[in-house]
Amino acid sequence: MQTSAKLRESAILPREFYGRDPVPVARDLLGKLLIRRIGRKRLVGRIVECEAYLAADDPAAHAFSGRTPRNAVLFGPPGYAYVYFIYGNHYCLNVSCTKDGEAGGVLFRAMEPALGIEDMAKARGLELSELNSPSQLRLISSGPGRMSEALGITRERDNAKDLTSSRSDLYFSDDGYRPERIVATPRIGITKAVDKPLRFTIAGNPYVSGKRTT
DNA sequence: GAGGAGATCGTCT
DNA sequence: GACGATCTCCTCT
Numbered sequence: 077m078q079t080s081a082k083l084r085e086s087a088i089l090p091r092e093f094y095g096r097d098p099v100p101v102a103r104d105l106l107g108k109l110l111i112r113r114i115g116r117k118r119l120v121g122r123i124v125e126c127e128a129y130l131a132a133d134d135p136a137a138h139a140f141s142g143r144t145p146r147n148a149v150l151f152g153p154p155g156y157a158y159v160y161f162i163y164g165n166h167y168c169l170n171v172s173c174t175k176d177g178e179a180g181g182v183l184f185r186a187m188e189p190a191l192g193i194e195d196m197a198k199a200r201g202l203e204l205s206e207l208n209s210p211s212q213l214r215l216i217s218s219g220p221g222r223m224s225e226a227l228g229i230t231r232e233r234d235n236a237k238d239l240t241s242s243r244s245d246l247y248f249s250d251d252g253y254r255p256e257r258i259v260a261t262p263r264i265g266i267t268k269a270v271d272k273p274l275r276f277t278i279a280g281n282p283y284v285s286g287k288r289t290t
Numbered sequence: 291g292a293g294g295a296g297a298t299c300g301t302c303t
Numbered sequence: 304g305a306c307g308a309t310c311t312c313c314t315c316t
Contacts, residue, residue, distance in 0.1 A: 127308070136308070146301060164298025166309050183308055221309050231300095265308050 086251035091240045094154035098128035098173040098180040102276050105171075105248065107255045110187055112227045113245040119196055119227055121187030121217055122253070124281040127263045128274040129170070131179040135268035139179035148236075150179045155240040159224070159231045166221030169229050171239055171248075185264070185275070186218045188283040189226070196226035210282045218285040255279070 086109060094101055105123050112119040129137035131150070138160070139150040149158040149172050158170040158181055170181040189196055196216050197204040207213050217223045224230075229246070239247050257279035262270055264286060277284045 129308075138308075141302090144302075160308085161300055162307060163309050164300075164307090165311095168308060170308085185308085219309070263308070267307090 086249040088242055089155075089240065089248045089250060091153070091155040094171055094173050094240070096154075096173060096175055098130055098182050099274065101171075101173045102126045102128040102182045102274070103258055105182060105184075106258055106276055106278050107253045109190065109249045109251055110184070110227070111247055111249060112192075112229075114195075114228070117192060117195065119192035120190040121196075121223070121227070122190055123184060123187050123248075125184075125186035125275070125277045125284045127183045127185060127276070128173075129181050129183060130274075134272070136263065136266040136270075136272075137180075139181070143179075147179075150174070150181050152236075155238065157234050157237040157239055157246065159229060159235040161231055162221075167224040167230055168220040169224050169227075169234070183220060184223060185220050186277075186283050186285045187223055188281065189213070189216050199226050199228055214283055218283050220285075222285075 089108065105126055108123050110121050110123055131137055131139040134140055138147045143151045146160065149156050152172060154172050154174045156172045158172055159167055161167055168183060170183045173180045173182055194204045197207060200216055200222065202215060217226045234246055237246055238244055255278040259277050259279045260273040261275045262273055263275045
């Protein structure tokens with residue numbers, strides 16, 4: 077089941093949206109649009125997979141062992157981008173979700189390309205004309221590193237960016253789409269707190285990362 | 291299709 | 304100096 081790529085009028089998500097516990101924020105972010113503006117162009121994807129990271133009681137979270145220069149954004153106000161570099165190769169995008177001073181965030185793991193698909197493919201070193209099947213199209217943005225590369229997200233450019241400002245070139249919006257069914261599973265790629273079901277996906281969506289279940 | 295290992299570097303101890 | 308919220312390529316079946 078694919079979501080419609082037709083974009084209706086949409087509203088930028090306000091800071092209050094992120095000023096809650098990361099779990100409901102992660103669930104509610106599924107189906108929202110992530111928009112990157114590059115000059116007059118827009119790259120748009122629909123979020124289909126994300127993970128919640130808490131601070132207290134969550135050893136897998138970057139914020140767990142306290143504030144450092146790297147993770148400072150997670151301790152700041154909600155609605156800001158936390159971008160980090162991992163494995164010497166990849167950038168991962170999070171948004172800060174802080175409630176009552178408690179650090180937290182949501183990691184974005186996959187999106188369904190909606191607009192500017194050719195530019196996203198190019199950014200990934202792929203040729204759209206050669207991507208003929210859904211399983212090949214997944215290569216554009218199924219995985220946190222792939223998603224960031226498709227949208228040109230880097231730490232230098234986007235870390236600590238306000239994602240709720242209409243002046244920002246990176247933000248989330250709501251076009252009214254609501255997923256039919258959301259699935260919660262354990263998070264991927266971590267070695268601590270591996271059993272917590274804090275990864276959320278849109279059931280059946282082909283752009284979810286990892287093994288295909290459909 | 292599944293599984294394993296290398297790449298590669300910022301961050302923290 | 305070790306490790307990591309990953310991806311890709313290669314080998315084996």
